[in-house]
Amino acid sequence: MFDLTGQKALVVGVANDQSIAWGCAKALKAQGAEIIAPLDVRSEADADALFGQITERWGKLDTLVHSIAFSLKDDLHGRVVDCSAEGFGLAMDISVHSFLRLIRRAEPLMPNGGTCMTVSFMGAQRVVEHYNIMGPVKAALEAATRYAAAELGPKGISVHALSPGPLQTRAASGIDAFDTLLNDAAERAPTHHLATIEDVGAYAAFLASREAANVTGGIHPIDGGYSIIG
Structure with a gap:
């Protein structure tokens, strides 16, 4: 696929092994990247410790997922x-602002450029039944992606949002009638196949x-x- 030998990645x-992040980590590692994965984004102390470890162990970071x-x-x-208001703020903090916080920490470790990626969903751009508040939240995430890309582009740091179709993940299981959405996606997609975490991982490896x-x-x-498909 793409040679990532020598790259350092934080995912x-x-x-679990059904999550999108797992698919990305697996693909990056398969192409030669070294991976670090665990972090509670709500804890600044954990983030301090992790990025301190990255700085000491690697001295750089090439990819953030x-x-x-x-x-x-x-x-x-x-x-x-x-x-x-509390729920809206919490969803925005964990789903959106945590990405910006991680980019801010990663930036000094990418002096020669790098790649930052997040995960969105089509419910950000159009109404998807039962997706509810996550639609506006993902729309904010996509806007943040564009602004961050414009700000960091001169430093050679790219910023992307991966937007897979419906996937059977633990996070998705909390959405009402998600099985109906999965079936509809498989039926209506031109390929008649749902995306897989391997599909997402392959795209992440390219980026x-x-x-x-x-x-x-x-x-x-x-x-x-x-x-x-409309």
């Missing part, structure tokens, strides 16, 4: 207009490679074409 959000999203259950299952050095700021659909 945040590995919940952020695959984290969270919403309180009542807010996720309720109407957007009924979302609590982390030298071949993608001049690509930045994009929202990258990885969904068998599902997002192009």
